Amino acid sequence: MTLILPSETASSSTGPAEVRLEVRRLCKIFADDPRPALSLLEAGAGKAEVLRRLNVNVGVVDASFDIRAGEIFVIMGLSGSGKSTMVRLLNRLIEPSRGEIRLDGRDLTRLPKRELVEVLRRDMSMVFQSFALLPNRTALENAAFGLEVAGVGKAARRAAALRALEQVGLGAYAGRYPRELSGGMQQRVGLARALAKNPTIMLMDEAFSALDPLIRAEMQNELLRLQREQARTIVFISHDAEEAMRIADRIAVMEDGRIVQIGTPAEILREPADEYVRAFFRGVDSSRVLRARDLARCDAATVLLDEADDRRPALRRLSELGAGYGYVRDRAGRFRGVLSRDGADLLDGVEPAAGDAPVHALLRRVATAPCPLPVVDGQGVFLGVVSRAALLETLDRGSLGDG
Amino acid sequence: MDEDLAAAIGGGIGVWSERLVNAILDHGQPALDVVAALVDGFGGAIDGALLGAPPWALGGAITAAALWRVGKGFALFTALAFAAIFAMDLWEPTVSTLGLVLASTALSLAAGVPLGIWMARSRIADGLGKTLLDLMQTMPAFVYLIPAVMFFGLGRVPGIIATVIFAMPPAVRLTALGIRQVPPELVEAGRAFGCRDHQLLFKVQLPNALPSIMAGVNQTMMMALSMIVVASMIGAGGLGNVVLQGIQRLDIGLGVESGLAVVLLAVVIDRITQSFGTGRGGKAR
Incomplete structure (x- = not known):
């Protein structure tokens, strides 16, 4: 018999993927000479203080992060926190004041304009809040825009644009002008324009x-579906x-031009870095x-x-440890059943929960199961258990956090 | 002493401008001749083409344009307007005026649109350009008629050049305005997808500035039409000349007829060119 007492929660990541974009100490000061503002910021001044003392607007301060291949990296913050500036620094629609942006190891901030244009044409595309479709072009011509600019021949770019429109479900609207489409459809065209040249970012x-x-929810699902078909960064x-x-x-999460926390949604919900982050996700x-899998734990009370x-x-x-239940696994770590202290046999009717199941779908099962609910991953490997106490604590923090 | 200084400066401007004009006349004659030949050739070609066509063909073509761009009612108006002009025996001066307007407008756009683009892209060009345009728009036309005649003599060439100076500003201003008013996110989209400067201009900025530029074309044509009487004073001919004759002979009939012809021509040109700014049938783009 093996008794394991892991202290960590089950890890949710599948190991770090390759890093595509490395951002290091990126700053944007909206001034001809950024140096006075930068030295003031170095000395610990905030955005408001720089504005008051130098009358200079600060966009982004010392942002450093890595974006991995194939992930959806969300930068969030209130308006004025610098997130729109941040994304425009990445493709140099706004020129950085300092810092590095390395795409596959190559520093974009040092590229001459000519080479930057090549990178933008090949690797990156952008989708805008206001759609930013060209009103004098049809959906197809809009979708083909990136390829047209890159010099792709007419037949090839039309074929690629049509494929992209079909990917977002607008194949039948290729000949329509943006003004003839609803907002959601216009943004699908915007998405098709971004997809048509098959960018990696x-x-x-x-x-x-x-x-x-x-x-919005529909488009989010659309994005997740496209991401399952082909994972882009x-x-x-x-x-x-x-x-x-x-x-x-x-x-x-950005606040006043600085990044205050980076993590998975579960990490940020569980351990917000400060009050600002906590307030941001209150109500979620x-x-x-x-x-x-985020809740599954193997602690001292979980006997394996x-x-x-x-x-x-x-x-x-089990009786020595005073534990009511033991979780039985095979050699490969796969979950086999639950052994009760009172019975010689495995308990009936304890079905493990899938690691990817959202917590709200577990409520009834955790409530009715005789023991803490076991959780397994896609291969059936035991990840840990969700107890009633852990579940209630999570729900309490999430929805009643401001009480 | 202050008065002396003021007089010296004031007199100086007059003296200096005289010297400048004389210097251009002394040393720039070959260049002026080239310009004159080009403008004369261009204006003459347009005139020749318009006057060479039979009246029914030209009137029919413009009526067809009215039908295509505006609608049936306005096409009928156009046909009647040309019939009236023909009946008043003013066909030839009217067509010659149309030629002058078209030639001046073409030259105004050829110079004005690039200048407007430049002004939209450069703050320095914008500052200089605005000053120049203010000068062109406020300087009384009669003032630059003097050097125009000195440089190019009497006739069609100084008429076209004076008209261009007077009529070009709206083309420049509305081009610059149109480009500056292109929504910034469209420009961002262009750049984000890897447009080079010329691609941004031709694929994003100019197509979206087109309604404004067409409003500039319309205004330029209207201003060119309003110059025809002044231009005819230095021998540009056309309807302006007939108006002048009416004034000189105190011939009310001739004055009203020629004035009416100018108005009819203006309405037709105005409505047809306006339609290019707003889309066919007056629909907003």
């Missing part, structure tokens, strides 16, 4: 914020906490954000048993 600036809530700007929680692999229904072991010593062990 997409910058999305409040891409769904101008849409009404139903259409996406930098998504948002001020909507629910949206960030829904689509993000990781979130960076954590039972819809958190997954079973090996399937190959003898039952009798295992039962003795």
